[in-house]
Amino acid sequence: MFCGVDIGGTNAKVGLVDKSGCLVDHDTVKTALYETPADLVLTLAYTILRLAKVNRVTIEGIGVCCANACALDGTVENAANLKFKQKFSLTELFRTYFPDTPIAVDNDANAATLGEQHYGKAKGLDDFLFVTLGTGVGGGVVCNKKLVYGFNAMAGEIGHIIVEPHGRPCGCGRKGCIERYVSAQGAVDTYFEICRENHIEPKTDRYRELAALALASDPQALQTYGQMGYHLGRFLANLACVTAPTHIFLFGGVAQVGDILLEPTRRAFNENLLFCYKDSIKIELSGLMDSSTDAAVLGAAALLFR
């Protein structure tokens, strides 16, 4: 039995995952209650041991994912969504309680990519891209069945590819990153632009409400996803030239609207794709989308397959 731990800003999720990718049991820890990484990991370790005892299983490996975690040394530094800004080693903290258990640490996008590969729709695929669309935009690049890490384990930072050189300012200090157009906040910004152009008062400034408006066929909200799909499709057509994947999986809160985003994305993708890849690359929703708890924990557990 593997254990997957997904450390988010609000909650940390702990789950027991069997080798077929079935979530056997799980629990949640409120991340924000803890003042130090050591305190948080103590509670996570306790939760893991309790779950193992209740379910009468042996933990054969622990996979931990967290924003900004580095796969090379298991450290986390300056994670945007955590209280603790100083650098700390997740591997070392977990090792205190599990000295003989394999421990794998990585960022959330890489974990989800491996989750897709081992438990989702990417089983058996050689070459695919995994794109997370949420608060931020991230990704995982799989070539020859292997996740690409690059020299600093920061490959796949595709959210910060610049698509509009003089475009919207990005938190990374530059302008026009794709993240500023197809993330949750990017969607809201586009919606505001469209409302302004149409001299209409925006109905919301929150992403979840915008998504609900689109699902309810609000014209400006639908137009927002049309524009997002246009940006995303063009972007993915360019990305396809680098590694020639067979599949591109979309994951995360923003992808949950489904066809409202998928259709314009596929249209722009096909319009902009180089002839030699035509009709050969599928854009699909991730196979891990059904339950957000499961996806994160499965992804974390899948780190043990690296």
Added chain:
Amino acid sequence: MFCGVDIGGTNAKVGLVDKSGCLVDHDTVKTALYETPADLVLTLAYTILRLAKVNRVTIEGIGVCCANACALDGTVENAANLKFKQKFSLTELFRTYFPDTPIAVDNDANAATLGEQHYGKAKGLDDFLFVTLGTGVGGGVVCNKKLVYGFNAMAGEIGHIIVEPHGRPCGCGRKGCIERYVSAQGAVDTYFEICRENHIEPKTDRYRELAALALASDPQALQTYGQMGYHLGRFLANLACVTAPTHIFLFGGVAQVGDILLEPTRRAFNENLLFCYKDSIKIELSGLMDSSTDAAVLGAAALLFR
């Protein structure tokens, strides 16, 4: 002893390469003289056998590179620079004369990338990009020491990444591909634009003369390379986010101007690079640039290391 064969539109180069990457002997065949692929390969086979006999060596493998060659099945179809437009199998044609010798076929950009890895500056590197700047723009992507092929052996078609959505028309049928800005013809087009803006009569419409003008410090020619470097540097900064390479090697006729292109490229690269890669990725000229004959033949021979 390996044999490398580089089939170009004007000449095909045949060379004997020892395992350290030393070109022991070589010869040239005029590609354009031959009416069929079979005729050309007959002469190439004869040339290989003659070189082997003269040098008293055994050929342990033959690597063949050609524009549009497909690594998956060794076929070539519709190569822009060859007379023969129909599909033919280089592997099968060479197999007629060398039934028991390993034969490897690939396109020229992939061959040059492997040449860099085995005989050039990329020896021992895990993650690098190789960018060819010539009549066209192509590339090779190496992750975890392996050249990325993708599903159709067409990964690395980075020349057709669109950088200006409403930009210059490209031979691929779309607009604004990076190839239209940093290839030889792209350079000439930029030079013409600059001359027009400055109300100056262009001094040439040929790439080689433009390069010579820049080396002689002609202001408009220098400005041309400044703009090319700006485009190329921004483009490479985006590309770095995908695979996080330690090195980017520039190769081909257009790269031969050296610092005139390299300096503005590095400047734009550093200005546009995401913080997490800063000061860690080197842009350098290929180590195979000294002799164009050697580079192509070494690259072809390096295919045998795949």
